[in-house]
Each structure stands twice: as C-alpha cells, then as structure tokens.
Amino acid sequence: MPLLSKIELCWFSDDELLKENPRALVELFLNSLGVSKGTASDIFEILLLNKRKGIHLTSGEIRNDVIEMRKNRKELGEFDGEIEDSLSERNVQIWLKFFKDMKMVECINDRYFFSGDKFPSEAFEMYVRPLIIDESVRFIERLLKNIEKSYGLKKE
Numbered sequence: 001m002p003l004l005s006k007i008e009l010c011w012f013s014d015d016e017l018l019k020e021n022p023r024a025l026v027e028l029f030l031n032s033l034g035v036s037k038g039t040a041s042d043i044f045e046i047l048l049l050n051k052r053k054g055i056h057l058t059s060g061e062i063r064n065d066v067i068e069m070r071k072n073r074k075e076l077g078e079f080d081g082e083i084e085d086s087l088s089e090r091n092v093q094i095w096l097k098f099f100k101d102m103k104m105v106e107c108i109n110d111r112y113f114f115s116g117d118k119f120p121s122e123a124f125e126m127y128v129r130p131l132i133i134d135e136s137v138r139f140i141e142r143l144l145k146n147i148e149k150s151y152g153l154k155k156e
Contacts, residue, residue, distance in 0.1 A: 007102060007132060009032025033102070042066040046115065047105065056111035063092045072134050105131040149153035 010032050019025055026048070027041050027053055047063045050057055057065065066087060073079035096112055099105035108114045115123040148154040 009133070010034060035098075035108070036110070037086070037095075038081070039091060040095050040098070041067075042069060043092065044099070045069070047057040047099075047112065048120065051119070053116060056108075058110050059092050059096055059112065060088065062112065063087055063089060066092075103131050 011031065016028050017025075019028065019060065020128070023041070023045060030036070030040055030044060042053070043062055043066060046062050050065070054055065067083055070079050070081075070083045077121050084142065095107065099112075100107060101113055104120070104127070105112055107113075112121075114120050115127045118126065145154070
C-alpha cells in the first residue's frame with residue numbers, strides 16, 4: 001500500500017494563538033501537524049527569517065544558520081542542548097524533504113523556499129490544504145463508504 005503523505009493533525013485551544021514568542025508559534029504550527037522536533041522548528045524558523053530577507057538557501061546554508069541561531073540562543077539561555085545535535089547534513093535534508101513532501105517548501109537549483117515563493121500561510125492554503133489535507137479527508141470519506149459497503153451497511 002503506497003503511502004502518499006503522512007501528517008498527524010492536532011487541534012489546540014485558540015488561547016495558544018496568544019503566545020507572544022514567535023518561536024513558540026512556530027512550534028505550535030509544527031505540533032499541529034504532529035511534528036515536535038526542535039530541529040524541524042529551527043529549520044522552519046530559518047526559512048521564515050530568510051523569507052523576510054528574500055533569500056533562498058541551500059541545505060548547507062540552512063544548517064549553518066541553525067547552528068548560528070542555536071549559538072545565539074545558548075548565550076541568551078534559551079537553548080540548553082548541544083549546538084549541533086540532530087544537525088547532520090542528512091538530518092537537515094530529511095526535514096527539508098518532509099516540508100517538500102507536504103508541499104510547504106520547494107527546492108529549485110538546490111535552494112529552498114516556501115512553495116510558489118509565497119508567504120507560509122499562502123503556501124499552506126494553496127498547496128498543503130488542497131493537496132494533502134483535503135485529499136486525505138476525501139480518501140477517508142471514500143474508505144468509510146467502502147467499509148460500510150463491505151459490512152453490508154449501505155447498498156448502492
């Protein structure tokens with residue numbers, strides 16, 4: 001059975017939207033998609049910071065920026081782990097692939113940016129929702145109809 005995409009949706013209270021720390025909002029967004037790894041949040045945050053500057057980055061540049069961001073956070077007491085934990089080139093590529101697979105990020109000429117060079121909310125609305133979430137919901141609806149038919153609950 002070929003898996004086309006995997007997202008675990010979580011829903012939080014709207015009170016969570018009141019968080020003032022931008023990093024906490026990034027973590028909330030990713031937690032809403034079932035992702036709770038700090039490395040994913042770091043990568044997403046680097047993409048956000050560079051979107052503001054209009055810069056597209058290679059995976060190596062993203063990794064280097066995450067290292068610098070973690071060093072700065074460590075000095076401020078906001079990061080208590082090892083600077084390069086979970087930051088192998090391979091792990092960074094795995095997270096970038098995750099973002100690409102969910103259509104949030106694309107890569108052209110080895111440079112990563114939000115799909116369609118849009119803002120993240122626009123990329124989500126244009127690509128993630130219709131291609132991943134809505135398709136998943138439609139599949140589940142079809143699956144339930146097949147289950148009902150298989151158990152003799154509905155006749156066509």
